[in-house]
Amino acid sequence: MKSVNLAGSLTNVMSATGHDMKFPKFSAPTLLLLPAIVVLAAVIVLPLLFSLYSSFTPFRLTKPESIWVFIGFRNYVSVLTNIEFWTAFGRTVLLLTVALNAEMFLGLGLAMLVNKATHGQRLLRTLMMFPMMFSPVLVGFQFKFLFNDNIGFVNNALQSLGLTTNAIPWLIDGNLALFSIIVAEVWSSTAVFAILILAGLLAMPQEPVEAARVDGCTPWQTFRYVTWPYLMPFAFIAMTIRSLDVARAYDIVKIMTDGGPAKRTELLWTLVGRTAYSDARMGLANAMAYISILLSILFTVYFFRKLAAARQQIGAEW
Amino acid sequence: MAPVTLKKLVKSYGNVDVVHGIDLEVKDREFIALVGPSGCGKSTTLRMIAGLEDISGGIIEIGGKPVNDLPPRARNISMVFQSYALYPHMTVRENMGFSLKIGKVAQSEIDTRVNEAAAILDLEKYMDRRPSQLSGGQRQRVAMGRAIVRKPDVFLFDEPLSNLDAKLRTQVRTEIKRLHAKVQSTMIYVTHDQVEAMTLSDRIVIMRDGHIEQVGTPEEVFRRPATRFVAGFIGSPPMNLNEATVADGKLVFAGGQSLPLPIEFRNKVAAGDKLIFGLRPDDIYPTGHGLNSGEATDVHEMELPVAITEPLGNETLLFVTMAQREWVSRMLNPRPMGAGEMVRFSFDLSQAHLFSPETGKTLRG
Numbered sequence: 001m002k003s004v005n006l007a008g009s010l011t012n013v014m015s016a017t018g019h020d021m022k023f024p025k026f027s028a029p030t031l032l033l034l035p036a037i038v039v040l041a042a043v044i045v046l047p048l049l050f051s052l053y054s055s056f057t058p059f060r061l062t063k064p065e066s067i068w069v070f071i072g073f074r075n076y077v078s079v080l081t082n083i084e085f086w087t088a089f090g091r092t093v094l095l096l097t098v099a100l101n102a103e104m105f106l107g108l109g110l111a112m113l114v115n116k117a118t119h120g121q122r123l124l125r126t127l128m129m130f131p132m133m134f135s136p137v138l139v140g141f142q143f144k145f146l147f148n149d150n151i152g153f154v155n156n157a158l159q160s161l162g163l164t165t166n167a168i169p170w171l172i173d174g175n176l177a178l179f180s181i182i183v184a185e186v187w188s189s190t191a192v193f194a195i196l197i198l199a200g201l202l203a204m205p206q207e208p209v210e211a212a213r214v215d216g217c218t219p220w221q222t223f224r225y226v227t228w229p230y231l232m233p234f235a236f237i238a239m240t241i242r243s244l245d246v247a248r249a250y251d252i253v254k255i256m257t258d259g260g261p262a263k264r265t266e267l268l269w270t271l272v273g274r275t276a277y278s279d280a281r282m283g284l285a286n287a288m289a290y291i292s293i294l295l296s297i298l299f300t301v302y303f304f305r306k307l308a309a310a311r312q313q314i315g316a317e318w
Numbered sequence: 319m320a321p322v323t324l325k326k327l328v329k330s331y332g333n334v335d336v337v338h339g340i341d342l343e344v345k346d347r348e349f350i351a352l353v354g355p356s357g358c359g360k361s362t363t364l365r366m367i368a369g370l371e372d373i374s375g376g377i378i379e380i381g382g383k384p385v386n387d388l389p390p391r392a393r394n395i396s397m398v399f400q401s402y403a404l405y406p407h408m409t410v411r412e413n414m415g416f417s418l419k420i421g422k423v424a425q426s427e428i429d430t431r432v433n434e435a436a437a438i439l440d441l442e443k444y445m446d447r448r449p450s451q452l453s454g455g456q457r458q459r460v461a462m463g464r465a466i467v468r469k470p471d472v473f474l475f476d477e478p479l480s481n482l483d484a485k486l487r488t489q490v491r492t493e494i495k496r497l498h499a500k501v502q503s504t505m506i507y508v509t510h511d512q513v514e515a516m517t518l519s520d521r522i523v524i525m526r527d528g529h530i531e532q533v534g535t536p537e538e539v540f541r542r543p544a545t546r547f548v549a550g551f552i553g554s555p556p557m558n559l560n561e562a563t564v565a566d567g568k569l570v571f572a573g574g575q576s577l578p579l580p581i582e583f584r585n586k587v588a589a590g591d592k593l594i595f596g597l598r599p600d601d602i603y604p605t606g607h608g609l610n611s612g613e614a615t616d617v618h619e620m621e622l623p624v625a626i627t628e629p630l631g632n633e634t635l636l637f638v639t640m641a642q643r644e645w646v647s648r649m650l651n652p653r654p655m656g657a658g659e660m661v662r663f664s665f666d667l668s669q670a671h672l673f674s675p676e677t678g679k680t681l682r683g
Contacts, residue, residue, distance in 0.1 A: 208404065211397065216417050229405075314407045
């Protein structure tokens with residue numbers, strides 16, 4: 001209240017003196033919001049408008065004057081008719097689907113195990129979050145080393161165990177390379193699901209579970225009909241966060257395969273990055289980026305719908 | 319429909335015993351209340367019967383068969399929880415039919431039984447709502463409906479009325495009583511409220527610190543409490559309990575005031591014995607305002623000052639100071655009375671109780 005009054009009196013002062021000095025008259029709310037508006041405009045709105053504009057030009061970093069050439073939707077047309085873009089798009093969706101599902105199942109399992117722990121649960125929770133503490137770039141390097149076909153740990157282990165005699169070309173074969181990237185993604189981010197689902201488990205009332213046991217449910221049925229519906233909103237929150245994360249996947253891929261071999265692991269954002277900086281075709285890259293953002297928005301909307309439905313299902317009061 | 323037998327039942331958490339080898343026989347179709355203060359082991363006992371807690375020692379039999387190693391689902395029991403424990407994502411209908419669906423009962427049969435239970439509990443209007451759209455009393459009725467449809471051998475209630483407000487509590491209490499009359503099953507009911515225990519049950523089990531203090535009908539535990547604890551726990555307001563010493567056929571209290579030794583106990587105590595004297599507020603009354611004024615056989619009268627009065631309409635509670643202690647008296651057909659007034663009180667000693675101060679047991683024998 002006090003600050004509003006202050007602002008109110010400030011406007012009074014301003015309008016009193018401003019009449020002579022021709023200051024514009026702002027209402028108190030506008031005046032209070034002004035700093036935020038100015039910062040947001042400078043940091044977000046202007047760059048956004050600029051990038052949007054540049055997606056309608058053949059702007060190349062090497063030819064600054066090309067920013068002034070307006071070519072309409074030509075960039076968008078060439079992106080949308082470009083098979084390379086659509087392959088990367090499809091591959092990103094594939095990565096998203098496989099990685100998120102794997103992370104959810106593993107995270108769920110992990111959360112349920114940690115929830116069962118009677119001693120040292122706090123320590124386990126902390127340990128569980130370790131992968132999240134590493135920089136994705138380092139995770140990329142680590143897995144690049146693990147999956148190296150000559151000196152990598154994975155092949156070494158497989159051969160020592162006698163499971164295979166050949167060196168498996170993890171990062172060289174197109175399909176295996178995507179698989180390896182998924183493994184790295186899952187390793188580094190399963191904790192997001194585990195933590196959120198564990199939060200759900202800890203918040204869950206125990207009586208319905210006990211009621212289900214008395215009602216004749218086997219442990220599996222108890223999970224299926226009582227525990228899981230309760231955890232669903234938490235899983236969807238994790239899905240939303242992670243879908244945004246994976247849809248902009250760049251760092252791990254850049255380090256592990258750099259989109260290779262032969263563009264078999266090219267994802268949307270590695271493609272955008274390559275177009276923008278290696279090819280220096282900023283205008284085209286921005287057009288791609290705007291289309292890619294649609295993908296993220298689509299997934300977010302989808303998961304938020306699911307989340308709302310799941311929350312309503314369990315009558316959640318949050 | 320089955321008797322439930324507990325034999326030397328023990329529950330311990332680590333080194334701490336919370337239930338110390340209790341024995342109890344619940345007859346077929348009997349309504350038994352387990353009552354006691356919090357931490358007395360009553361809920362733990364119930365949860366062991368349900369199979370939700372492991373049994374540390376002893377045997378539980380349902381219908382004559384030991385069930386120690388059976389999971390809850392194999393015991394054919396129903397349980398009503400304090401917090402209702404409804405499935406939040408299911409409608410009332412689905413909640414009530416859930417156990418049958420899991421048990422692979424035919425849908426037509428499920429519908430019949432659910433509708434039947436809904437009719438008993440007056441829930442027909444709410445069948446398609448979710449628990450979050452119901453009031454506390456309605457939720458508790460749904461929880462009872464969910465228990466009924468299974469037609470279990472034994473109903474278990476874990477403080478089902480604690481979360482309801484006072485008015486609703488009396489209503490649902492009556493409904494539980496009606497339910498027992500209708501479904502004719504064995505029911506075991508845990509509560510810390512002695513009024514619920516008294517009004518509902520055929521027999522009451524009073525527990526304290528993991529032991530059973532007394533098992534008996536409401537009448538028995540009220541009239542003939544086996545221990546000082548039962549005497550103080552059952553009845554409202556609680557029984558007046560005060561230390562006294564026997565001398566010259568009298569009970570001498572702190573400060574020198576005395577009452578004659580009740581006739582019933584004359585041969586059971588000796589001079590010099592220390593004991594606990596108990597008398598219910600109903601049995602201390604301003605002369606002429608008692609329950610059995612005309613026919614009492616062992617009455618002692620005494621003039622005492624009234625310290626505080628609590629009028630309740632049909633009766634007034636009087637707080638009287640005697641022997642440096644406050645005694646509660648219940649005046650029926652009350653007349654207006656002010657603090658400080660000297661009043662002639664009748665002590666109906668035929669209703670008195672004497673307990674050993676060491677063991678807490680009654681001296682009635």
